Amino acid sequence: MDEINLLWHQLTDSETIIRSGLMVITLIVFAENGLFFAFFLPGDYLLFLTGVFGGTGVLKEPLSSLLLSIFLAAVIGSFVGYLVGRFFGKSLMNRPDGWFFKKKHLESTREFFDKYGFMALVISRFLPIVRTFTPILAGISHLSWYKFILLNLVGGALWVGILVTAGFYLGQNFPGIINYVQYIILFFLAVTTFTVVKGYLKLRK
Known part of the structure; x- marks a missing residue:
């Protein structure tokens, strides 16, 4: 159990991930953007903090390498x-709920897709969970x-340009921000939670 808890911490802790290297x-x-079982991995704040760590010099790669x-x-x-x-959509739709797959995620994404149409693929980049399932749904719909x-x-x-670049220049101009990583994560989690709860309530309504 301790080994599982340690692995979970390493997979979801942005600072640990960033210090592990590019x-x-x-x-x-890669995993969080399209593998249905990886929706829980950090996304937005991972990108922003990667920029911050790059701007403060913890990551040695230049901004261009980080972005690319x-x-x-x-x-x-x-x-x-x-x-x-596109190729396994039917089996995925018939898949029973499990630890890493919930049909409700696919259904809420479908509502989002129906509302915004093709632009959902752009907008969803800034929304956790939806970001993971939107390309899958696009494949199922044979876009x-x-x-x-x-x-x-x-x-x-x-998505990458805004978050990584903003973090990079913030870290470069205010290097002391690296001491407040936990507050940055809390801020992104608060925004994420608000967005998900708001979408859930709309879906229920």
Whole structure:
């Protein structure tokens, strides 16, 4: 049990992930952006804190390398999710609920997709859980390859560009911010919780 708790902490603790290096960061981003069983992994605040750690010099890679690596991980991750939905959508829809899969996540994403249409692929980048399931649902709906690839690139560029760049320049100009990592995480969690609860209440209504 202790080993499981330790593994869970390492997978969900952004600071631990970032200090492990860019390779681990990109793997987490890849998984969280399209693998249905990885929806619980950190997303928004992982990107922002990666920028902060890059700006303060904890991560040695230049901003361009951070942006390119994370962008590719996000885009490829979503594309894998799209392929899973397109070719295995029926079996996924018939899959019983388990520890890492809940049909309610897919259904709430469908509501989001119906509301925003194709732009859901861009907007969902900034919403946890929905971000993971939107490309899968796009695949299930057989959204054209051209539209998916275009919106995937646009959404990935905006998501990674805004969060990583903002964190980088904040860390560069205010290096002391690295001492307040826990407050940054709490802020993002508060925003995330508010967004998810608001969407849940709308869905119930």
